[in-house]
Amino acid sequence: MLHVGNEKVPVCSGVDRRSFLQAGAAGMAGLSLPAMSRLEAAGFVDTSKAKIKNCITLFLVGSPGHLDTWDMKPEAPDDIRGKFKPIHTNVPGIDICEHFPKMAKMMDKVALIRSLHHKTGASHENGQRWMMTGHDFTADNPKPFAGSVISRLYGPKSNLPASIILPVKIGNTGTSTPHGQKAAFAGTAHEPFFLGADPARSDFQVANLKAPAGQTEFRINARRNLLTELDELQRRTETKASKQRETAYSRAFNLLTSPETKRAFDLDDEPDKLRDRYGRNTLGQSCLMARRMIERGSRFVTVNHFDTVFNIACWDMHANGSSLNNTYLDYENILCPQFDLAFTALVEDLEQRGLLDETVIAVVSEFGRTPKLNARGGRDHYPSAWTNFICGGNIKGGQVVGSTDKIGAAPHDRPIQPPQLLASIYHGMGINLETTMMPGPGSRPIHLIEAEPIRELF
Numbered sequence: 001m002l003h004v005g006n007e008k009v010p011v012c013s014g015v016d017r018r019s020f021l022q023a024g025a026a027g028m029a030g031l032s033l034p035a036m037s038r039l040e041a042a043g044f045v046d047t048s049k050a051k052i053k054n055c056i057t058l059f060l061v062g063s064p065g066h067l068d069t070w071d072m073k074p075e076a077p078d079d080i081r082g083k084f085k086p087i088h089t090n091v092p093g094i095d096i097c098e099h100f101p102k103m104a105k106m107m108d109k110v111a112l113i114r115s116l117h118h119k120t121g122a123s124h125e126n127g128q129r130w131m132m133t134g135h136d137f138t139a140d141n142p143k144p145f146a147g148s149v150i151s152r153l154y155g156p157k158s159n160l161p162a163s164i165i166l167p168v169k170i171g172n173t174g175t176s177t178p179h180g181q182k183a184a185f186a187g188t189a190h191e192p193f194f195l196g197a198d199p200a201r202s203d204f205q206v207a208n209l210k211a212p213a214g215q216t217e218f219r220i221n222a223r224r225n226l227l228t229e230l231d232e233l234q235r236r237t238e239t240k241a242s243k244q245r246e247t248a249y250s251r252a253f254n255l256l257t258s259p260e261t262k263r264a265f266d267l268d269d270e271p272d273k274l275r276d277r278y279g280r281n282t283l284g285q286s287c288l289m290a291r292r293m294i295e296r297g298s299r300f301v302t303v304n305h306f307d308t309v310f311n312i313a314c315w316d317m318h319a320n321g322s323s324l325n326n327t328y329l330d331y332e333n334i335l336c337p338q339f340d341l342a343f344t345a346l347v348e349d350l351e352q353r354g355l356l357d358e359t360v361i362a363v364v365s366e367f368g369r370t371p372k373l374n375a376r377g378g379r380d381h382y383p384s385a386w387t388n389f390i391c392g393g394n395i396k397g398g399q400v401v402g403s404t405d406k407i408g409a410a411p412h413d414r415p416i417q418p419p420q421l422l423a424s425i426y427h428g429m430g431i432n433l434e435t436t437m438m439p440g441p442g443s444r445p446i447h448l449i450e451a452e453p454i455r456e457l458f
Contacts, residue, residue, distance in 0.1 A: 050429050051357070051428060052392070052393035052425070052428035052429045052430075053299070053359065054294045054298070054355075054358060054359040054360070055429070056294060056361045057301070057302045057303070057361075057364060058343065058361065058362070058364070059302060059303065060306075060339075060364070061124070061170060061305055061306040061366075062124070062306055062314040062315035062316035062317075062326075063124070063367050063369065063386070064315045064317075064331075064335070064369070065317055065368065066404075067080065067369070067379075068083075068317075068328075069096070069387070070096050070114070071114045071404055071408055072084070072095060072097060075406070076406060079373045080372055080373070080408070082328070082379075083328045084097050084099060084328070084332075087101065089103075089104040089107035090108055091107045091108050097336065099337065100336060102341065103343060105344075107398060108397050108398040110389050110390075111390050111396060111456075112387055112389045112399070113387065114400055114403050115402025115403060115404060115414050116368075116386050116417070117386070117416070119383070120136045122367065122381040122383050124173035124174050124175075124309065124381075125177045125178065125179055126383070127365070127383060127418075128170065128173070128179045128180050128181075129177075129178060130366075130419070131364045131366065131418050131421070131422075133145055134146065134418065134449040137178070143185075144182070144184040144185060145180060145181050145182055145184070146300065146425070147164075147165070148184070149438070150429070151192075152186045153438070158296060158298075159258050159260070160297045160298045161192070161193035162190070163193065163298070163299065164192060164195065165181060165192045165193070165194050165195070166286050166290065166301070167196075167197060167198050167304070168194060169194050170307050173309050174309065181302070185438075185441055195265075198282050199267055199285040200282045200284070204267070264293065264296045267288060270288060270292075277341070278345040279341040279345070284342040286342075287342040287345065288345075288346075290346070295353065310323045311323050313326060314326055315365070317330070317331065318379075318380060319378025320376060320378065321376065327377065347391065357394075359393060360390060360425060360428060361390065362388070365386065365388060366381075367382055368383070368384070370382045384409065390421070394428065394458060395428070395457050396456070396457060396458065401414060401454060402415065402416050414456075416454060417451065419449050420453065421454065422451070423454075424453040424458075426453075427458070433448060433449065433451075436448060
């Protein structure tokens with residue numbers, strides 16, 4: 001029997017399982033302190049033992065070629081190995097691309113996962129769904145974004161949303177299918193907060209924190225008070241959906257009217273030297289903003305490195321001479337240097353502030369790129385093998401998990417699927433993946449993810 005609260009639900013296996021259905025007063029607004037205490041007492045999460053308290057995900061939209069970055073094959077033929085050379089890192093036996101010199105000096109903190117793969121399609125959106133949610137799905141059967149899962153389970157630590165995505169949401173990457181950055185059945189109260197603006201711009205202002213034109217503080221407060229009174233009148237008959245809206249309204253008002261919260265988004269508070277260290281570009285300043293969000297109470301911050309793959313210099317290296325004309329020159333002159341600067345600055349900054357021990361940084365992408373260069377000298381989509389990596393918290397750095405064959409075409413040993421990376425983050429944050437459940441479609445209890453953590457990481 002499956003136990004959901006005090007109810008018993010038959011399951012095919014007939015095995016007794018403890019489970020947790022987050023509902024009622026603790027459900028949509030994040031867990032209250034008593035509810036969290038009950039959750040911990042039941043053994044579903046253990047925040048006292050969880051080394052990882054926060055997560056920053058850097059999502060490299062477009063996807064770097066693994067053979068050109070973190071899984072180089074210098075002995076392969078010319079049309080396989082590409083134009084870049086490997087360099088040694090501070091961990092003997094681990095080499096990476098020559099255009100990541102700063103990262104090479106801190107490889108002892110990083111765990112490379114070189115055997116990622118999936119088989120459900122080569123679109124950007126397929127990979128985005130896998131890496132954002134741990135599932136692939138259709139628009140008719142959406143699954144919740146990992147940040148929304150963390151928000152639902154743990155709730156906010158401060159006035160800032162538990163889950164934030166910056167600088168903007170992913171837009172057109174080729175198809176109209178979902179990207180995986182929505183709360184889905186986790187509830188609208190746990191939708192990620194989208195920054196909605198580029199923090200590298202001189203006129204940067206958080207789009208979602210601007211009051212509507214003509215709305216004075218008095219009128220905003222008057223509307224909030226009216227909503228509060230209406231909520232009190234309707235409390236006894238309130239539906240789940242209205243509870244979700246109430247929470248969303250409360251969050252919006254808190255962000256809009258709190259000077260302290262607004263200041264959290266003000267990068268002018270940071271020294272110029274530090275801003276330069278991150279890089280005066282969208283990725284660099286977004287990584288700096290991510291650190292500020294974690295420092296001030298957010299639990300799960302995602303940086304989208306690009307919101308599209310068309311007509312911009314991005315990781316999607318097709319070299320097609322048209323709207324997808326990214327080449328080795330883009331990697332060498334723009335993408336690799338920007339990433340090397342921003343990623344290493346983030347690691348150093350968190351470490352100096354005493355936050356790296358409790359914050360995991362996951363660098364993820366949709367897929368790899370074809371081992372063989374195309375006729376134009378670029379690489380196309382390739383979900384059969386790629387490299388992502390993770391560091392921080394209690395992650396064991398200075399190692400490589402899994403490998404690919406001689407030309408990077410397929411996992412050679414320890415094949416890893418995308419859900420296992422998310423399972424590792426959840427596990428590191430103290431979540432018992434066997435016992436913790438949440439209400440899925442139709443309030444049917446489901447597991448957060450159907451995967452085992454990558455044990456070598458811990």
